[in-house]
Amino acid sequence: MFRRWLACGLLVCLVAGGMSAGCGKTAVNETKGSDKSEVSETGEPSPCLSYFISTHPDNEVIKSAGADLDGDNIEDLVLIYKESEDKNKMLVVLDKQGEYQCTNETPAPVSNQVITFKDIDDKPPLEFIVQGMKGANIGYGIYRVEGANLVDLFGEGMKDCC
């Protein structure tokens, strides 16, 4: 029941926004990742991003978006980064009041990645949707941070685009 509702809701918001942004209207009010989480007003990268770079110096960051993902009112950071030439991964850096912690990593789409924050079940914490492509294959997944784990709640086509 929940899954069916989820799939319908997602279809609507994926069609309305995200990939088809070129078509104009976005009917669903969503919170997109803010640019200010990547670079602060002074031009410095966010502490979460700095932490990731210092612990993963060889992994180029492709995309990041900030939001509180574990419900402690401190902004965390979703990161999609290069694992190898044709393979990307994703994790969340949790800001624990100035101490940083990386979740486990999961496969991420190869190209056209979009990170969208959406509270899909109307209770904390906030979930997020990652969509993207590999060649002509489109996929998306819904994720939630539980403890220090990044949990894959639901997805479609992710195997073909990661």
Ligand SMILES: [Ca+2]
């Ligand atoms: Ca947080």
Ligand SMILES: [Ca+2]
């Ligand atoms: Ca939620």
